[in-house]
Amino acid sequence: MRMYDLIEKKRDGKNLTQEEIGYFIDGYTNDEIPDYQVSALLMAIYFQDMSEDERAMLTSAMVNSGDTIDLSNIEGIKVDKHSTGGVGDTTTLILAPLVASLGVPVAKMSGRGLGHTGGTIDKLEAVPGFHVEITSAEFIGLVNKNKVAVIGQTGNLTPADKKLYSLRDVTATVNSIPLIASSIMSKKIASGADAIVLDVKTGAGAFMKELDDAKQLAEAMVSIGNRVGRNTMAVISDMSQPLGRAIGNALEVKEAIETLKGQGPKDLTELCLTLGSQMVVLAEKATTIEEARQMLEENIANGKAFEQFKIFLEAQGGDAGVADDPSLLPQATHKIELPANTSGTVSEIVANDFGTAAMMLGAGRATKESEIDLAVGLVLHKKVGDSVKEGESLLTIHANDSDLDKVKEKLYQSITITAGSVDVPSLIYDRITKK
Numbered sequence: 493m494r495m496y497d498l499i500e501k502k503r504d505g506k507n508l509t510q511e512e513i514g515y516f517i518d519g520y521t522n523d524e525i526p527d528y529q530v531s532a533l534l535m536a537i538y539f540q541d542m543s544e545d546e547r548a549m550l551t552s553a554m555v556n557s558g559d560t561i562d563l564s565n566i567e568g569i570k571v572d573k574h575s576t577g578g579v580g581d582t583t584t585l586i587l588a589p590l591v592a593s594l595g596v597p598v599a600k601m602s603g604r605g606l607g608h609t610g611g612t613i614d615k616l617e618a619v620p621g622f623h624v625e626i627t628s629a630e631f632i633g634l635v636n637k638n639k640v641a642v643i644g645q646t647g648n649l650t651p652a653d654k655k656l657y658s659l660r661d662v663t664a665t666v667n668s669i670p671l672i673a674s675s676i677m678s679k680k681i682a683s684g685a686d687a688i689v690l691d692v693k694t695g696a697g698a699f700m701k702e703l704d705d706a707k708q709l710a711e712a713m714v715s716i717g718n719r720v721g722r723n724t725m726a727v728i729s730d731m732s733q734p735l736g737r738a739i740g741n742a743l744e745v746k747e748a749i750e751t752l753k754g755q756g757p758k759d760l761t762e763l764c765l766t767l768g769s770q771m772v773v774l775a776e777k778a779t780t781i782e783e784a785r786q787m788l789e790e791n792i793a794n795g796k797a798f799e800q801f802k803i804f805l806e807a808q809g810g811d812a813g814v815a816d817d818p819s820l821l822p823q824a825t826h827k828i829e830l831p832a833n834t835s836g837t838v839s840e841i842v843a844n845d846f847g848t849a850a851m852m853l854g855a856g857r858a859t860k861e862s863e864i865d866l867a868v869g870l871v872l873h874k875k876v877g878d879s880v881k882e883g884e885s886l887l888t889i890h891a892n893d894s895d896l897d898k899v900k901e902k903l904y905q906s907i908t909i910t911a912g913s914v915d916v917p918s919l920i921y922d923r924i925t926k927k
């Protein structure tokens with residue numbers, strides 16, 4: 493087989509076979525095929541697309557390029573949730589104990605990564621004592637015992653994706669549905685989940701800014717998942733404004749606690765119930781979405797989800813006392829209000845820019861080496877559609893630095909107050925299931 497022929501074939505819009513896709517992925521992972529030929533193939537895929545079969549074959553080849561996690565010693569159907577990334581997305585912290593409280597095993601492997609705030613692990617580490625440095629055997633033991641545990645990334649998962657993603661980054665081929673879908677799905681599948689719920693975000697703070705693109709990506713990922721034998725569903729949700737009210741690590745833990753007690757923000761609660769009910773159905777603990785949702789609502793109302801969160805924290809060394817007293821979480825030195833400079837209705841809160849503001853405070857990592865400040869971030873008092881009076885606080889800035897002029901300027905630029913009426917964006921745009 494020759495890489496030249498594969499490039500030519502894809503350039504001319506023909507479909508690649510399983511052997512050809514395997515040849516290209518293995519050869520690239522093993523440094524036998526040079527970047528320039530892979531770049532040409534990626535560009536051909538960008539223009540010519542891939543069939544649903546090709547996408548599934550590409551995903552499987554990437555899964556097979558490295559280690560895979562074996563969760564077969566965990567009883568039950570392991571359902572994982574993946575979000576394409578947003579600002580102030582606190583859902584994992586809530587969903588893990590919530591669905592576990594219904595007996596759904598949650599074996600969460602998570603990274604730290606770059607972003608506006610830390611990842612799930614960083615957020616959880618805001619709880620004093622909580623740690624994810626456990627062995628695979630301990631991890632599996634904890635999920636069997638408590639139905640929920642979190643571990644840091646282990647093993648050499650999908651090395652092909654790592655190489656391809658770096659190459660796409662410098663060859664203008666990131667933005668391709670078959671390449672994005674196979675990249676995300678390969679990582680989920682290698683992590684060992686039996687079933688997958690996807691939260692595909694759309695809007696200013698999302699990777700997919702347009703609803704139509706988000707829908708295409710969701711359909712592509714659902715198709716791949718089901719073709720490779722993992723029951724997969726997707727929700728398309730709004731990320732034009734930040735989710736919930738808190739953006740920041742400890743602040744989001746507090747928000748998760750409130751939500752698990754039934755006192756969380758409306759949008760965050762609704763998204764958790766929507767994603768959670770899909771997880772419960774895929775885990776075969778309920779037959780319909782409606783039934784699953786009712787079960788979840790019940791476990792919030794009767795305190796079981798909240799209790800499950802404490803069990804989860806304690807099992808990994810965390811001080812479960814924070815659940816009853818969130819003031820035990822790291823606190824910022826300065827809490828500064830941002831007053832509205834006019835009266836009216838909030839018409840826009842640009843999610844991405846609010847994420848950047850949180851990062852300027854130190855809530856996220858700019859480079860892999862950056863230190864995160866777990867205490868800092870933003871808490872919104874107003875969301876799109878809320879009315880506000882001049883001088884009233886729009887949000888509280890939690891900071892350890894007192895020089896906030898740049899952050900304040902960024903925030904004022906990213907929030908719009910208008911005199912007229914305002915369309916509040918939908919939270920859930922669509923649900924995508926197997927065709």
Ligand code: URA
Pocket residue numbers: 657666671672673675676699
């Ligand atoms: N996230 C991924 O993991 N892969 C992509 O290709 C794009 C976003």
Ligand code: CA
Pocket residue numbers: 579580581582735736737738739744747760
């Ligand atoms: Ca939030």
